[in-house]
Amino acid sequence: MQTSFWVRRAHKWIGLVIGVQALLWMISGLYMVVVPLEVIHGDHLAHVSSEPLTPSANRIAQSALAERYPGITSVRLKNMLGKEVYEIRQGSDAALVDAATGSKISPLDRDTIKALADESYVGEGSIRGIEWVTKAPQEVGKRPVPLWAVHYEESGDTTLYFSPHTGDLVARRHNLWRWFDFLWMFHIMDYETRNDVNNTLLRVASATGLLFALSGAWLLFYSFTRRKKT
Template sequence: MQSAFWVRRAHKWIGLVIGVQALLWMISGLYMVVVPLDVIHGDHLAHVPTERLDPSSRRITQAQLHVDHPGITSLRLKVLLGKEVYEIKQGKTTSLIDATSGKTISPLDRDSIAALADAAYVGEGSIRGIEWVTKAPQEVGARPVPLWAVHYDEPGKSTLYYSPYSGDLVARRHELWRWFDFVWMFHIMDYEERENVNNTLLRVASISGLAFALSGLWLLFYSFQRRKEA
């Protein structure tokens, strides 16, 4: 009898503490289920166009690149704004080299980024501003800065983030993604970085939830036992 009193009391207080978080888990989980993941990723906003390489327009060879830019650790040939370019890496430094003239064309300027965004964007808005970002906002995580942020004038407040050194589209962000990030923060209970799914707070909440369920199960069996005795 005494044990039932304390288990019931613990069950009540654990329920009060964990109930709010359980509700947040359900709400955030529902959002993640309802909104398709490809929409969250912004696949509907921009498609990077693919263009065929044209060897006839290429004058700079890879051997010449290694002579002109010693210490190359990675090299990739691609098409950017209708031109063939080499993307080279020297340690942590990335550069773009015109495959015809051999000229370094990075970091890309505002007009080049606007052209890249226009070629990739498939939404309904128009560019309302292009921002040079030197301090990474929360929504781009640990991606290296600086970045070009291309903001669009449309209800979803879409933003395309480009690397000025590689010309790559590194992130697509919009309101549905931002809401996802917000509810994800509550789902994993990481209120700072929103990335750590093994944080102490989540462990404590999970253990408390388990204790709530086990105490409830114990009380259920206890009530049945009491009925049999009666």
Template structure:
């Protein structure tokens, strides 16, 4: 009798603690199921369609590039705003140079980023501001700074982030993504970096939930045993 009393009391308090987190799991899980990932990622807000390369266009030779920019580890030919450029990497550093002249274009200026944003953005709003970001906001995670942030005056408060070194669109952010990021934090119980799915709080919640299930199963079996005796 004494054992059942303490198991019932433990079950009640564990249920109260686990119940709050279980409610958060259900609410956050519902949001993540209802809102498609493509929408969360902002694929509907900006598209990047690589332009075809121009056959026979004048280009700086690879040997010349190596002389102009020693220590090149990789080279990629691409188009940017209708112009052919080389994206070169020297270790961890990346930059773009004019494919015809070999002149370095990085870091890209504000007007170039504005043109890239207007080319890729497919939303309904207009640009409300372009910001040079030197301290990465939490919504871009571990992406290296500096970045260009292009803000749009539209319902979802869209922000497109571009690399000043390569001109690449590195992140699309809007309110549905920001809500997803918040509920994801609640779901995995990582209130710091929001990316650790094996954190201590989640382990404690899992163990506590398991204890809740065990105590409930014991009480259920105990009630059946009691009825048989009666």
């Protein structure tokens, strides 16, 4: 039987197999280019306060800090709610220390997290609830727990996640981000972690798509050469 018959048949069946995934690639890609990345990241919903540091004689010396907390690997001075604090790290562990007294002030309590959220949030909603999270939800990925989750009552269903150990705003999540994450799962074909862009399923689908394109190109070339002969 002629080669063109088999190529045409293969092209048809490959198209049926890859067509649904190609549609998902186009839909997810369209969403990614239509919705600005800064909106997806939630930059319009919350900002990180960065008050300038000024010289002060009231800070505890870092040498005294090292004596009180052995094994410190790094120290960072920062402002938190108008108060100077040291963020110290001992290996993978982090903690906040009052810069004036050297006393540890973390993990932060609910009231402090509420104050941090009020300082950071620039949206139009009000706080619906504050949750202590010990099992990381899908939307925060591999960020270490525990976390404080501050939920807002507004159309975007915004949630801000704070570290109880550093007070940092570690994630902004809202419905546009969640739609992005859902479509990203289909885009990279990683239905578990949603972050492996080099998985086997994606490689197989890409190779199948390439085979579909090559068979179509061959059929196009074949149709032109056959027309010239007739």
